[in-house]
Amino acid sequence: MAQTYVLPKGLKDCGETTAEAAIRETHEATGYRCKLLACTMITRAPEPNVNMIDAPHVVKDATEPFAMTLGSLRKEGGTRITWWYLTIVTDGAKREETQADEADACSEFIEVREAIETLTFQDDKEVARKALSLLEGSEMDPVV
DSSP: OOOOOOOOOOOOOTTOOHHHHHHHHHHHHHSOOEEEOOEEEEEOSOOTTOOOOSOOEEEEEEOSOSEEEEEEOTTTOSEEEEEEOOEEEOTTOOOOOOHHHHTTOOOOOOOHHHHHHHOSSHHHHHHHHHHHHHHHTOOOSOOO
16 A cells, blocks of 8 residues: 655644644644744734734734645545644754654655655645745735
């Protein structure tokens, strides 16, 4: 059976924000504590407590999700929504044993361009491409 390569993702627990879920799920999948990585990105989300026109604008040091994907749950029925965040391993973090170690899974860090080529699913490849473009600063021309 061929190996499957995927980005870390999982379910949001009740009472948890999507950002908290991203941090927890990344830790569970990789064994490393992480935090959200702030970057400059285009968003339609308004600044806090600002009544603004719904239009794309550039935000510096944003820790918002940079993408969202929809997937169908064939067996159970319904839709799976995945919010994608940039995260970075916390300084000095050591790998910890997590639930993923008990599953038939292993994690590894590879360079993002290699990941784009290696990932099994097209949606994951597109998410990795989008993350790379944000990190390189090539996503700064607002598109309506």
